[in-house]
Amino acid sequence: MSGSDALGGFLEKWRARWPEWRLAEVFVPLEQRERVVAWFALLQEFDDILNIAGDPLPADAKLGWWGTELRDWAGHRSRHPLGRLLEPVEAPWSALADALPALVAARARAADGGAALAALAGYAQAVVAVEAAVLGGPRAEPRALAAQVLATRLAEAGLQAVPQARQPVDTEATAGRESAQREWAGELLAVWPARVEGAPARRMWAAFARHRLARFADGQLPRPASRWPLRTLWQAWRAAQG
Template sequence: MTDSSALDSFLAKWQAQWPEWAVAEVFLPPPQRQRARAWLALRGELTEAAWGGDDPTPGAAKLGWWEEELAGWSRGARRHPLGLALQKLPLDWPLLAAGIPALRASRSPEGDREQSLRGLAPFARAQAVLSAQLFETMPPASTQPMAEALLAEWVLHLPGRGVPAAGTDVPSLLALPRLREAPRAERIHAGLVRARLARAASGPLSAPVALLASWRAARG
């Protein structure tokens, strides 16, 4: 398998999990679309390793591998096919690697929502900084909304894995402000997550629902 076909395979894997993106990305400028798919596919690899499955051991090992991989990207090294689309971009890859332990620990948050958000803060900050660099926008003044968006995404992985921490039930999360001070790709993805939560759907939304959710998120 060539590097290009391996990259296409990982992008297709993420697209299969988020088929709504085929509708949602019409609200992105065409030059940003491939970059957004690669970035969201990378994030999907990390969050699936952190939160997916009944046994945390394989995911923890995978996250350890990703820490090394992302640190290598800053030195020009690359093993994962997603690096073909992302590694050469001038992003703070060590910062994202440094946020992975917090993501790993967020698999089973304890306490209330504020404690859960504090736990996610290092990864949320890294995500906010790198996405601003990637899409050439100003970093947000606060990364709290990004952490809230991540917490909502965590809840989508919950079926069969227990009860959310206090304050992370779906009604409480939907009452939080929408993600606004972030690149459009991040806002749209967060909008799709909220739409799935609102419909108690861990799977894809219908095209009309996805289109409306994406339009609202793209407007800011």
């Protein structure tokens, strides 16, 4: 596989999870679109490592590899295909590398919502700092970014992602399991503003992610907003305008 094909594969993997973006990217300048998706694809790689099912050792090894890779990006050297678009950006890559081990600790079930957010605070701050360099514009708010990471974890890990304080008494009862997950979704929505800070691309992605979480908290399937094109365009435009 050529380097170009490998890069395209990572970009398409993110787009496949967020089909809304094919409509929303019209609000991103053409020359920035690939770099924006590359950045979000990198964050998806980290989400996947956080939410690994089964034996975590391969994912932990991959996380260690990413730490080395990001430090190399700080010296303008890269091996990963995403580095073609991201490594040239002057950003605090080494600080992000230093924050990655927090993802391993964040797999453990938190005592409550505050502890879950606190476990990702350092990682979120490092992401925000790099994102300001990659996307430009105002900085995102770390707490809102951490809430988005936790929303993704809930979607991927289910009850395992729910803090201990919201675990059902009977973990075998389907109704109790679903209720606990929806309650946790509601708690995340309460700390995640509907209108977030950050570059337009971040605001749009956050709007789509929050929309899915709100549907889940309301007892609906968390379907992509792209099923309703006009609504998606309106949502993206509002988010892009801030």
